[in-house]
Amino acid sequence: MNEQDSTEFGATAVRLDQGHIEGHGGIPERFANPGLPAHTPRMADLSDAGAKRAERQVVALFTLSILGTVAFLASYFLIGLDRTIFIPGIGEMGASNAALGVSMALTLLGIGFGAVHWAKTLMPDEEVVEMRHPLRSSDEARQAVVTTLTDGGEASQITRRPMIKYTLGGALGLMALPVIVPVVGGLAPWRSPAEELSLTFWDGGESTGGHAPTFKAMRLMRDPQNTPIKAEDVTIGSVFHVMPEGLLPDLETGEGGAKHQLEEKAKAAVLLMRLNPDDIKSQKERDWGYQGIVAYSKICTHVGCPVGLYEQQTHHLLCPCHQSTFDVTDDCKVIFGPAKRALPQLPITVDAEGYLVSKAPFAEPIGPSFWERD
Amino acid sequence: MSTSTTSRPADGLRDEDTTVSAAAPGAAARKLGGVAGWVDDRTGSAKGVGYLMKKVFPDHWSFMLGEIAMYSMIICLLTGAFLTFWFVPSAGHTIYEGSYVPLRGVSMSEAYASTLNISFEVRGGLLIRQIHHWAALMFVVALTVHMFRVFFTGAFRKPREINWVIGSVLALLAIVEGFAGYSLPDDLLSGTGIRAMQGFVQTAPVIGSYLSWGIFGGAFPGEMIIPRLYSAHVLLIPALLIGLFSAHIILVAMQKHTQFPGPGRTNDNVVGFPVMPVYAAKAGGFFFIVFGVIVLISGLVGINSVWVYGPYDPSPVTAGSQPDWYMGFADGALRLLPGWLEFSFLGVTLSLNIALGALVLLPLVYTVLGVYPFVEAWLTKDKREHHLLQRPRNAPTRTALGMAAITIYSIFMFAAGNDIIAIKFGMSINDITVMFRWGLFLLPPLVFWVTKRICLSLQRRDRDTVLHGRETGTILRSPAGGFSERHEEISAQDRWTMVEHEPVATLELGESVDSNGVAAPDSKTLARRQKLSRFYYGDAVNPVTPAELDQAHHDHHGEAETDAIEGGRH
Amino acid sequence: MNALAARRRHPAAIAILIMLGLILTGALYAAVAPRPADAGTASADTVEMGRGLFLANCASCHGTNAEGLKLGDGDRVAGPTLVGVGKAAVDFQMGTGRMPMTVPGVQAPRMDEIKFTEKEISAIGDYIASLAPGPNVPSEEAVDPTKGDAARGGSLFRVNCAMCHNSAGAGGALTRGKYAPSLSGVIPRHIYEAMETGPQNMPVFSDRNLSATDKRDIIAFLKTVENQPSPGGMTLGSLGPVAEGLFAWVFALGLLVACAIWLGKKAA
Incomplete structure (x- = not known):
C-alpha cells in the first residue's frame, strides 16, 4: 500500500463526472475527488415565509423553556415531598420528583432544541473548508530546540561535572519518599493482617485489635434477634442465621454488642442447619455437629459474600454474588462455581440448659483466600 | 505521499461560494469590541479566540458520542457538587429517624442516613441524586460507544495515537470513579460490592492481605473506607479526569477533527461548519439536550433506590447483587473462572480464580486498548498522518478484531447478570454459566470470521454498485420475453465514497528484500511481520479503478447488442 | 399507505419499528400479566369431603393415604408424603395454584388460576390435618400487616429472606433452574404459611426460628414496601x-x- 498510492491524485487527475473518456490512453490509475457537491438551499433560504416559520419554531422552543422554569419553581414550592402522583406506565410515584424532573427537562430541552433548530434552519449551512497543515514543526525549528537544549546543558556545565548530575538524580529520586512514606505508613495499624484474618469472635471474643482471645464456649444466637437457640428448635429443613453470643446489639434499642460490630460480623457469621444424620457423608461433619445439626461459616471462600441461599431439599448452599455452590451433606465442599475451598465448619454441642454452643473456634481462616493462609 | 500533493480538484471551492464580506461595524459590534478590546489589551487573547471561533467542525452524528460523554461528565460534576452539601462521608453509627417508615429506628452509618436524607428530606434531592447516577451511567456508556466509533473508523491512527491512549486512561478512570461513587451510600448492595472488592484485593499474590489492610485501614469493613473512597471520588479522580479530559480536547482542537470520506473531503482539509455561529449553537445546544434527556429520565425512572436495599451489614445480602454495568465484565469474569485455578503450595495460597478476573483483567483490557494503535501501525508499516476516517468495511480485519473483542467483553458483562437472565428467561443458572464458559472460547473466532466476511461482501457490493450502477427496482421486459432489472449509473459524488479508499497489498518480502541475495539478519522478524501482514490484508478487496469501470462499460456495450432492453447503463 | 411505503427506508424507520414493537410487547404483557390471586377466609368443612377431593385430585401423586409415592429409581419422588404437613401447607400450595401441579418441572410455579374454591381447599386441609398434627392456617390477626413493625420486619427480612427473594422481594435465582419467586401480590396469609411450612426448596421458618411476631413484622415490611x-x-x-x-x-x-x-x- 505504500508504493501504490504515490500516483494517486497525480497531476493527470481527471474529473470523471465531466465526461466519460473513451479508450485506455487517458485513464488515470485512481478516481479523482469530484469536489464538494453543490449546496442545496433549505426552505428558510428559499422563502421569507420559510425563514419566518423557522423563527417561530425557535421562539416557541425558547418560550417552552421559560414556561418549564416557571413550572419548575411552582413545583418546587407547591408540591410537598409526601405527595404522590399516578403516571400511566410507571404507576404511583413521588409527585415532587416527577414534576421537578419533567419541568426541568422542559427548561433544558427547550433551550437545546431551540438552539440546534436555529443553527440548522437559519444559520449558514454551506459547508466551509478549512485547510490542515502538517503537525510537525519545520526541521529548522526542531534543530533549534535540540541546539537550545544542548547549549543549555553545556552552559550549565552538567555534562562536565557529572557528580552534580548523579547527586541531583538521587535527590530528586528520593524526594518522593518523605511524601509517600507517611501516607502509606499511616494507612493502617502496624500489625500483621494475617493474624486478624485467622481469628474470629468464636475464638473467644473481639478479634479486632490484634490480641488472641482465649477460647470460651459461646452460645449460638439468632441474627438479628440475638436470642439463643435450643437444639430442638432446629428442625430438619430449617436454617438459622447465627452470630456468637455477645456480638449482636439489642434489635430494638441498638444498644450493646461488640465494639467492632461490623468487623466481627464479617467474620463470625454462621449458618445453622439440621440434616438427617444418615444423609451426612462426612464423619468429621457429623462429629463436629450435634445430632445432625451443623454450623458452617456463612462467608464465601471466594470473595466473601454471605452464602445465604439454602435449598432445603437438595441441601445446597448458593452464594448470590458469583454462584459458588456448596454441598451441605458433604462438608460444604464446592460443587459448582468459582470458589475452591469448602466452607469452614464450626464445631458445636449443647450446654447444660440445652442451648447450642460452640465447642471450638473455626479450625482455619474463614472467607476469601490470602497468600500466607496455608 | 498523499499529504505532499497540494493541488487537487477537491480543494477548489464551489462556484457559488463567496468570501465573507466585511460589513461596517454596527453599534453593537463597537460595544462588543470595547469589552473585548479591554480584555485583549491585558491578555492579547483576540488572536487565539478569533482563530478558535473560526475553527471548522465536520458534521456527523457519531462525532456527537464523545460530546455526550463530555456533557455527562459535566452534569456529574454539577450535580456532584450539589450532593456534597448534604452527604456525610462517614461510617459513623447512627439510628435513622427520618421519614422513610420501613427503616425508622434501624441502625446504620451516617453515609447511608445522609443519602436517605437527600432522597426524602431535601427538596429536589432525589432528582439530583438520580441525575447524578444516570449521568454517570451515560458517561461510561457514551465514552464506550465513542471508543467504538474511533476504533472502527481508524481515527486512532497517526497523529492521534496519544489521544487514543489518553482516552483509554480516561475510560479506566471513569469506571474507577463510578465504582467509588456507587460504593459511597453504604447500602447493602454497594457494601456487598466493597466486600467483594476487599475479597479480591486480599487474594492478590504475596501482598494481598497487606494491600487490603492498607486500603481499609485495618480489618474489613472498618471506618476508613467510606471517607477514603469519598476523597478519591470527589477530589483525586475528578482532578485526574478533568486534567486528562482537557488534554484530550486540546489535542482534538490542535489536530483538527477527523472527517468521513466524501466528495470534497481530503486528507488535507476539514469540511464542516465554523464554531461561530453554527457549532457554538449546535454543540452548546446539544449540552442542553443531553442534560434535558438525562433530567427527563431521572424525573421518571428510579435508579439505585438505596432505601430498598437497607443499610450495609456483612451478614445479609440481596439476591441479584451486581455492580453497575461498567464493572460487570470484571464481576462476570469472577463468575466464569473455575475454582481449580486456586493453588496451595509451599505454605502459600495463589488464587488465580480471583486474581485473573479481578486484578489482571481490568488493567489488561485497558492496556490492550491503549497499545492497539501502535501494534496496527507496526504491522501495516503505515507512518503517514490520517485525517480521513475509514469506513469500517474498508478495514475488514480491524473491524473483525474489534467485534471479536467486543464479544469477549460482552460475554463477561452478560455473565455478571447470569442470575437475572436465569429468572427472567426461566433458565438454569448452571447451564448459563457453562454456556458462557464455552462461548468465551467459541464465539470470538466465529464473530471474527463472520464480521470479516460481512465486510468483504459489503466491499464487493460497493464494487458492484460502482461497476454496474444501482439497482432501480424497475423490471423491464424485452421483446423476446426476457426480464431484466434496470441499473442506474451512480453519480461521481456517490461513487467517490465507494472508491476513495486506498488499495492495499500484503507486505511482500521474498528475495527482493535483500538486494545482495544475502538473508537479512532480522529475516525471522520480517517473516513474522509478513505473516501478520497477510493476516491483516490477505483477503483485501480493492476499490474499483477507472480502468475497471471503463472495462465494465465496454463489456456492457458488448452485451447491449444482445440485450438491448437493459438500458440503464451507458 | 404509499407515503408509508416510500419512507420504509428512512433511517428512522427501524428505530420507529423497534419502538412500536416494544410498546406493543409492553401493552400485551400488561394485558396478560399475572394478577394476584385472592382468597377469602377458610371455612370448616368435613374431613370426609376433603378425603373425597384428595382421592380425586391428589392421590395419583401423593398416594391414596397421602403417604407419598415413589417412582422409578428410588429418590425420584412423584409426590412427597403429606402426613404432618398441616393445613397451612395445603392452603399455601393449593391457594397459590402451585398444586395440583400440571406439568412436572424443577419447581411448581405460582398460577393465576386457582382450580379449587376456598371451601374445597379448606376441606382437603382438614383431611390432611386429620392424618397427623401440623401447622394450621394462621388467624387473620396473626397476618395483619397493620399490626406489625415494618422496620423490625425489614431487619429480619434482610437477614433471613433477602438473599433468595431480593431486598425488595422481587425474587432471585437458585441452582439448576430453581428460583425464589417474587413476593409481590402474595397475600399475607400465604406469606406466613410459606415461612411456616417451607414449600419445596425454601427452608422452614418455624415459630422456633422466627416467632409469630417476627413473621407478622416481616409481612408488615413486605406490604409497606409493596404498597409504597x-x-x-x-x-x-x-x-x-x-x-x-x-x-x-x-x-x-x-x-x-x-x-x-x-x-x-x-x-x-
Missing part, C-alpha cells in the same frame, strides 16, 4: 444495576443518539 409509591419513578422491576444498565444502553443511549442524528442532519 416509588419515590423516584419506574422501578425497572427492582432488579438493580442490571436493569439500570440495560435501560441506559437501550433507552437513554437510543434517545441521545436520535437527538445527535437529528442534529447532524441537514434541515429541509
Whole structure:
C-alpha cells in the first residue's frame, strides 16, 4: 500500500463526472475527488415565509423553556415531598420528583432544541473548508530546540561535572519518599493482617485489635434477634442465621454488642442447619455437629459474600454474588462455581440448659483466600 | 505521499461560494469590541479566540458520542457538587429517624442516613441524586460507544495515537470513579460490592492481605473506607479526569477533527461548519439536550433506590447483587473462572480464580486498548498522518478484531447478570454459566470470521454498485420475453465514497528484500511481520479503478447488442 | 399507505419499528400479566369431603393415604408424603395454584388460576390435618400487616429472606433452574404459611426460628414496601444495576443518539 498510492491524485487527475473518456490512453490509475457537491438551499433560504416559520419554531422552543422554569419553581414550592402522583406506565410515584424532573427537562430541552433548530434552519449551512497543515514543526525549528537544549546543558556545565548530575538524580529520586512514606505508613495499624484474618469472635471474643482471645464456649444466637437457640428448635429443613453470643446489639434499642460490630460480623457469621444424620457423608461433619445439626461459616471462600441461599431439599448452599455452590451433606465442599475451598465448619454441642454452643473456634481462616493462609 | 500533493480538484471551492464580506461595524459590534478590546489589551487573547471561533467542525452524528460523554461528565460534576452539601462521608453509627417508615429506628452509618436524607428530606434531592447516577451511567456508556466509533473508523491512527491512549486512561478512570461513587451510600448492595472488592484485593499474590489492610485501614469493613473512597471520588479522580479530559480536547482542537470520506473531503482539509455561529449553537445546544434527556429520565425512572436495599451489614445480602454495568465484565469474569485455578503450595495460597478476573483483567483490557494503535501501525508499516476516517468495511480485519473483542467483553458483562437472565428467561443458572464458559472460547473466532466476511461482501457490493450502477427496482421486459432489472449509473459524488479508499497489498518480502541475495539478519522478524501482514490484508478487496469501470462499460456495450432492453447503463 | 411505503427506508424507520414493537410487547404483557390471586377466609368443612377431593385430585401423586409415592429409581419422588404437613401447607400450595401441579418441572410455579374454591381447599386441609398434627392456617390477626413493625420486619427480612427473594422481594435465582419467586401480590396469609411450612426448596421458618411476631413484622415490611409509591419513578422491576444498565444502553443511549442524528442532519 505504500508504493501504490504515490500516483494517486497525480497531476493527470481527471474529473470523471465531466465526461466519460473513451479508450485506455487517458485513464488515470485512481478516481479523482469530484469536489464538494453543490449546496442545496433549505426552505428558510428559499422563502421569507420559510425563514419566518423557522423563527417561530425557535421562539416557541425558547418560550417552552421559560414556561418549564416557571413550572419548575411552582413545583418546587407547591408540591410537598409526601405527595404522590399516578403516571400511566410507571404507576404511583413521588409527585415532587416527577414534576421537578419533567419541568426541568422542559427548561433544558427547550433551550437545546431551540438552539440546534436555529443553527440548522437559519444559520449558514454551506459547508466551509478549512485547510490542515502538517503537525510537525519545520526541521529548522526542531534543530533549534535540540541546539537550545544542548547549549543549555553545556552552559550549565552538567555534562562536565557529572557528580552534580548523579547527586541531583538521587535527590530528586528520593524526594518522593518523605511524601509517600507517611501516607502509606499511616494507612493502617502496624500489625500483621494475617493474624486478624485467622481469628474470629468464636475464638473467644473481639478479634479486632490484634490480641488472641482465649477460647470460651459461646452460645449460638439468632441474627438479628440475638436470642439463643435450643437444639430442638432446629428442625430438619430449617436454617438459622447465627452470630456468637455477645456480638449482636439489642434489635430494638441498638444498644450493646461488640465494639467492632461490623468487623466481627464479617467474620463470625454462621449458618445453622439440621440434616438427617444418615444423609451426612462426612464423619468429621457429623462429629463436629450435634445430632445432625451443623454450623458452617456463612462467608464465601471466594470473595466473601454471605452464602445465604439454602435449598432445603437438595441441601445446597448458593452464594448470590458469583454462584459458588456448596454441598451441605458433604462438608460444604464446592460443587459448582468459582470458589475452591469448602466452607469452614464450626464445631458445636449443647450446654447444660440445652442451648447450642460452640465447642471450638473455626479450625482455619474463614472467607476469601490470602497468600500466607496455608 | 498523499499529504505532499497540494493541488487537487477537491480543494477548489464551489462556484457559488463567496468570501465573507466585511460589513461596517454596527453599534453593537463597537460595544462588543470595547469589552473585548479591554480584555485583549491585558491578555492579547483576540488572536487565539478569533482563530478558535473560526475553527471548522465536520458534521456527523457519531462525532456527537464523545460530546455526550463530555456533557455527562459535566452534569456529574454539577450535580456532584450539589450532593456534597448534604452527604456525610462517614461510617459513623447512627439510628435513622427520618421519614422513610420501613427503616425508622434501624441502625446504620451516617453515609447511608445522609443519602436517605437527600432522597426524602431535601427538596429536589432525589432528582439530583438520580441525575447524578444516570449521568454517570451515560458517561461510561457514551465514552464506550465513542471508543467504538474511533476504533472502527481508524481515527486512532497517526497523529492521534496519544489521544487514543489518553482516552483509554480516561475510560479506566471513569469506571474507577463510578465504582467509588456507587460504593459511597453504604447500602447493602454497594457494601456487598466493597466486600467483594476487599475479597479480591486480599487474594492478590504475596501482598494481598497487606494491600487490603492498607486500603481499609485495618480489618474489613472498618471506618476508613467510606471517607477514603469519598476523597478519591470527589477530589483525586475528578482532578485526574478533568486534567486528562482537557488534554484530550486540546489535542482534538490542535489536530483538527477527523472527517468521513466524501466528495470534497481530503486528507488535507476539514469540511464542516465554523464554531461561530453554527457549532457554538449546535454543540452548546446539544449540552442542553443531553442534560434535558438525562433530567427527563431521572424525573421518571428510579435508579439505585438505596432505601430498598437497607443499610450495609456483612451478614445479609440481596439476591441479584451486581455492580453497575461498567464493572460487570470484571464481576462476570469472577463468575466464569473455575475454582481449580486456586493453588496451595509451599505454605502459600495463589488464587488465580480471583486474581485473573479481578486484578489482571481490568488493567489488561485497558492496556490492550491503549497499545492497539501502535501494534496496527507496526504491522501495516503505515507512518503517514490520517485525517480521513475509514469506513469500517474498508478495514475488514480491524473491524473483525474489534467485534471479536467486543464479544469477549460482552460475554463477561452478560455473565455478571447470569442470575437475572436465569429468572427472567426461566433458565438454569448452571447451564448459563457453562454456556458462557464455552462461548468465551467459541464465539470470538466465529464473530471474527463472520464480521470479516460481512465486510468483504459489503466491499464487493460497493464494487458492484460502482461497476454496474444501482439497482432501480424497475423490471423491464424485452421483446423476446426476457426480464431484466434496470441499473442506474451512480453519480461521481456517490461513487467517490465507494472508491476513495486506498488499495492495499500484503507486505511482500521474498528475495527482493535483500538486494545482495544475502538473508537479512532480522529475516525471522520480517517473516513474522509478513505473516501478520497477510493476516491483516490477505483477503483485501480493492476499490474499483477507472480502468475497471471503463472495462465494465465496454463489456456492457458488448452485451447491449444482445440485450438491448437493459438500458440503464451507458 | 404509499407515503408509508416510500419512507420504509428512512433511517428512522427501524428505530420507529423497534419502538412500536416494544410498546406493543409492553401493552400485551400488561394485558396478560399475572394478577394476584385472592382468597377469602377458610371455612370448616368435613374431613370426609376433603378425603373425597384428595382421592380425586391428589392421590395419583401423593398416594391414596397421602403417604407419598415413589417412582422409578428410588429418590425420584412423584409426590412427597403429606402426613404432618398441616393445613397451612395445603392452603399455601393449593391457594397459590402451585398444586395440583400440571406439568412436572424443577419447581411448581405460582398460577393465576386457582382450580379449587376456598371451601374445597379448606376441606382437603382438614383431611390432611386429620392424618397427623401440623401447622394450621394462621388467624387473620396473626397476618395483619397493620399490626406489625415494618422496620423490625425489614431487619429480619434482610437477614433471613433477602438473599433468595431480593431486598425488595422481587425474587432471585437458585441452582439448576430453581428460583425464589417474587413476593409481590402474595397475600399475607400465604406469606406466613410459606415461612411456616417451607414449600419445596425454601427452608422452614418455624415459630422456633422466627416467632409469630417476627413473621407478622416481616409481612408488615413486605406490604409497606409493596404498597409504597416509588419515590423516584419506574422501578425497572427492582432488579438493580442490571436493569439500570440495560435501560441506559437501550433507552437513554437510543434517545441521545436520535437527538445527535437529528442534529447532524441537514434541515429541509
